[in-house]
Amino acid sequence: MFPSGSSLRWLAVFTLGAAAALTGACGGGEPTGSDGGVLPGPDPSDALYAPDHLVEVAITLAPADWDALRMQTRDLFDLLSGACLAQPFPSPFTYFAGTVNVDGTTMANVGVRKKGFLGSLSETKPSLKIKFDEYVMDAELFGLDRITLNNSRQDPSFLHQCISYEVFAAAGVPTPRCNFAHVTVNGEDMGLYVNVEGPDKEFLRRWFDDDEGNLYEGTLSDFRDGWIDTFDKKTNELDPDRSDLDLVVAAADETTITNANLAASLATIIDLDEYLTEWAVEVVTMHWDGYASNTNNFYVYDDPTSGLFHFIPWGTDGAFQSNPFAAGLPTSVFATGYLARRLYLADETRAMYLARLRAVLDTAWDEAELLAEIDRMEALVTPAILPAERAGAAAAMDELRATVGGRRAAILAEIDAGDPAWTEPLRTPPCFDVIGDANGSFDTTWDTLQVMNAFTTGTGGIAGTVSGVPLQYTAVGSAAGTDPNAAGPNATIQLVGLKGDGTIDVLVLQLNPATFFPGAVVPLDWGAAFGGLWSYDPVTMAVTPIGYILNGTVTLGEASDASGAPVSGTFQGQLVSF
Secondary structure, three states: OOOOOOOOHHHOOOOOOOOOOOOOOOOOOOOEOOOOOEOOOOOHHHHHHOOOOEEEEEEEOOHHHHHHHHHOOOOHHHHHEOOOOOOOOOOOOOOEEEEEEEOOEEEEEEEEEEEOOOOOOOOOOOEEEEEOOOOOOOOOEOOEOEEEEEOOOOOOOOOHHHHHHHHHHHOOOOOOOEEEEEEEEOOEEEEEEEEEOOOOHHHHHHHOOOOOOEEEEEOOOOOOOOOHHHOEEOOOOOOOOOHHHHHHHHHHOOOOOOHHHHHHHHOOOEOHHHHHHHHHHHHHOOOOOOHHHHOOOEEEEEEOOOOEEEEEEOOHHHOOOOOOOOOOOOOOOOOOOHHHHHHHHOHHHHHHHHHHHHHHHHHOOOHHHHHHHHHHHHHHHHHHOOHHHHHHHHHHHHHHHHHHHHHHHHHHHHHOOOOOOOOOOOOOOOOEEEEEEEEEEEEEEEOOOOOOOHHHOEEEEEEEEEOOEEOOOOEEEEEEEOOOOOOOOOEEEEEEEEOOOOOEEEEEEEEOHHHOOOOOEEEEOOOOEEEEEEEEOOOOOOEEEEEEEEEEEEEEOOOOOOOOOEEEEEEEEEEEEO
């Protein structure tokens, strides 16, 4: 849904030790604690995550509840406007009571809700969390109180999560278990989901000797002054004390901790050796939406036994794909997260990271094993993939094979040539400011988007203000069609406004094709629809972003993706700047 080249980049050691060998099972092998000891097992939940097993999940909800669940969504404007670092991002999702059958075992009165932040949200195939004890105290299934089913919206192969978690686990990082599920809701075939273990008390007991510590989820969160309140506390929730996170901030603070003292300082509060491994695996698996690259999709656990924080990977459906917001950055370094950035910019710890990166490639990254796993998983899951998705899934699996096969060479080519430079400035907070508003109309036809002169393909109007200055144009044109440069399926409407100085403002509205029909009122919430305004100088050919359009709607009058069909409507929203 996002335009190519989007400026929203935020939306976007010495030896490895005894890392476990790849087992050929997603999250497989005997789990080990942070001290390397084998934990007791197996436990009843092993059956639910067996790598060669496709879990069957049948959900029954009142039809009205299912419709309400599907339509719940996040509003980017509400999430990121104002003081967005003052608290964890709130969840808009609520539980609905239903009946669930998992592998032949039926449980009534369980809680079912939608899940996801932004990239995985879907109204037709939502990611789901099933909580067995939401309404019945201490209810469990296979020793678990909940399961998580991811729709893999950002990964048409469905395999990225389980494959990447294999590598994390093989390297000895505390890692969720993962396999696959075939899901139906009220008898409707929803197709294939990824069945991934959520970090919770049961997870902590599998990896640590003590599960009473503080577990935090990081979502656009970082270990910097002013950012700590974004961490979502998942255990000991009634205790407001978060001073343990402040200790991490202090241990990494560049105003008080020199580069020479950085490793020693951090080693008092985080398991630095383990973190170097986790960081290296994020890079090797191209988990660009994790902590090091995007300060997103990660957990940290303050282990009472060791007194140290441990990082836990999460949300790896975007792994094995290039960061869409990081063109020109090294492929062998992710250093947006404050800890990763500090460690990489210091000579001693940069050498430690690069040595760890090589060690991960040598001990936990086995192309032959991974390619065999892709083949095994493909045979297992293909029958459960919806027929309309199978061709895309097969092509994406082939892309995954190519990525796995070439990843080692891509990394070594960079680091063998010398330490890759990291010159990106420290990230600014992801909050935005309202800088104005925009509204208008369009009247054009489909398949005109590729015509070079949009002033000839349709008419329209643009009004509003930017920083108090009115938007004024001598002519406005419009076009509509599919934008081949966009990140996904889209119905795109483009308006162009000629200004008195000869420059042109370009206003783009990109809609999810499922919302593109006559009479639709589509929210500009970065999910159903996206809007943005840019300035173009025909003389210099420079394109300058003005703002993004949120907290508004696109109202369609006529709408069809048949070539030459009329497309008309209106739009209104607020202009925001990050």
